[in-house]
Amino acid sequence: MARPDVHLAQPDDAAEIARIQRETWRTAYGDIVGDDAIAALDDPGTQQRWAEAIEHPDTDVFVATEGGVPVGFTVSGQAPEDELADANGELPADSAHTGLIATLLVEPRWGRRGHGGRLLAAAARALRSRGARRAVTWVSESDSATLAFYRSVGWDPDGTVRTLDTGGTHIREMRLAGGLELYLES
Template sequence: MHTAQPDDIDEIARIQVETWRAAYASLLPGDVLAGLDQAEIAEVWQETIKQGTATVHVATEGSWTVGFCAAGPAPDTELADADGKLPEDADAVGMVATLLVEPRWGRRGHGGRLLATAAEGLRAIGKSRGVVWVPENDDVSVAFYERAGWQRDGMVRTLDAGGRPLREIRLTGDLDLRLT
């Protein structure tokens, strides 16, 4: 496990493309998944790693890069309720923007280690609670966060996923994780 460096960018982009194509095939339109451009995604990650407020952590197994997680302070837009009201502890909330483990490396603890490392980093910058948005029908991701002690907080949003609505739910929990 290490903090992402510029030489990790291509592997991060590759993992995002391959994981989305495998894990989200039933959630996103085929043309959206087919249109994922690894070079464009790499540019976004390069910017995030160089100048973003999120820290990107990379999981490895042997010489293989197997997953990554981006986490940082939670933007107000990600914390507000349906009426735009922020929670009282908004300043103490961090956000897991993405956490992906390439499917062929799943079920080996990489996701849990990535989440624990991200939580440790968020605690180091004064955060005590985390949030994450996941597709409502992504049972694997929802169960993963619930095993970590996070719960659905009742917030739902609908995104336009290439002309198909994609409902996401927000989960939240303490950054003192209980991975089981």
């Protein structure tokens, strides 16, 4: 197996991040997000939005590679209040110290090689360096593989759910929360 690695994304990684998102959504999430959301990823602005995310000072974007080939990415940062509030709009006491894993994607053909764990570990280190003590993420209730991945590192549903309208379908997501003391191989 070629050497796996994770690095902090640079602006020239934006095209590959956009490609990974497009390919992963088409392959693994087509039935979940719907045709309209997938078609929107073909917009030339997608790459520019990823370049902006990479350069945003409050966001960390990491890219996983295998043998120099980009195979996955993750985005993390301070969790916005609307990502942390419960159904009544109440914020947890530790909201100032809670990060968000906004996305973590590995192309399915590169799955089960530890890339997701390495990406999550890198994001956890970055969040800890920013003062976070825990983090949250959102996962579709029908995405059993991603749910199993997060549960394997001790992240569990916290009881909060939301429904997203993708323009063609509705996705019911549950919020998972977990600690950042992850010492996975990176």
